[in-house]
Amino acid sequence: MLLEVKNLSVAYDTATILNDVSISVDSGELVSLVGPNGAGKSTFIRTVTGLVRWERETLRGTRYGDIKIEGSVEFNGDRIDKLAAHDIVKKGLIHCPERRRPFTEMSVYDNLMAGAYLVKDKKQVHDTLEEVYSIFPVLRERGSQVSGTLSGGEQQMLAIGRSLMVKPLLLCIDEPSTGLAPQVKKLVFEKIKQIQAMGMTILLVEQDVSMTFAMADRNYILSHGKIITQGTSEELMKDETVRQSYLGL
Ligand SMILES: Nc1ncnc2c1ncn2[C@@H]1O[C@H](COP(=O)(O)OP(=O)(O)O)[C@@H](O)[C@H]1O
């Protein structure tokens, strides 16, 4: 397994946000973590990528109170659950956050190049940029445009493109469809599928269960901080409870 999260629990002060969550992602897979608003999806990603631990260490003693984290995270053969967020990035685990807005004052091109800050090899940066442009031709067309003036869908594509510039081993995308019109949402999902087809391993966090099931290899359903069921889309779509509660069928 490329990512193996075991028995992860997170509690803010007195509230348990994640309760004994175990998730694995194998190389080449597109795995989803779906669930309603407030289920703990972003907290899961933010814990795995070291951000919640950073929050605990930097904000300790503030109004946020104490944060308890338990469980283990293994990535590409190494334990990463004690590493700092920037060292986790260096290992190739990249997080494309929810409602991420690119640096709005910067051009599309400069935003993409900012994504490549860790890559020293100029030729590699150039090749990766070409790859990103081949997935998102609109980013080439809009290269010199100020990012803040892009549409919501284009900004989401830029956010994903910028994450790809780091050459991740695992790309975690948090709710890429939030706030997008149905047609744009469909396009963004097609792009994510295309990125997987190019060899990328993806952990997709989403609220839109039916669209996610249509493209993920395997899925985990998170509700109130617990994994309530998991399986291939085919398996889950046959499950009566899942159909009623999450697919509205
Ligand atoms: N920094 C925090 N302090 C306290 N509670 C938090 C914090 N971040 C998230 N929560 C709570 O954790 C729960 C899960 O939030 P989140 O992980 O954002 O869910 P999702 O991404 O599935 O919508 C929510 O009830 C939220 O209010």
Ligand SMILES: [Mg+2]
């Ligand atoms: Mg979220």
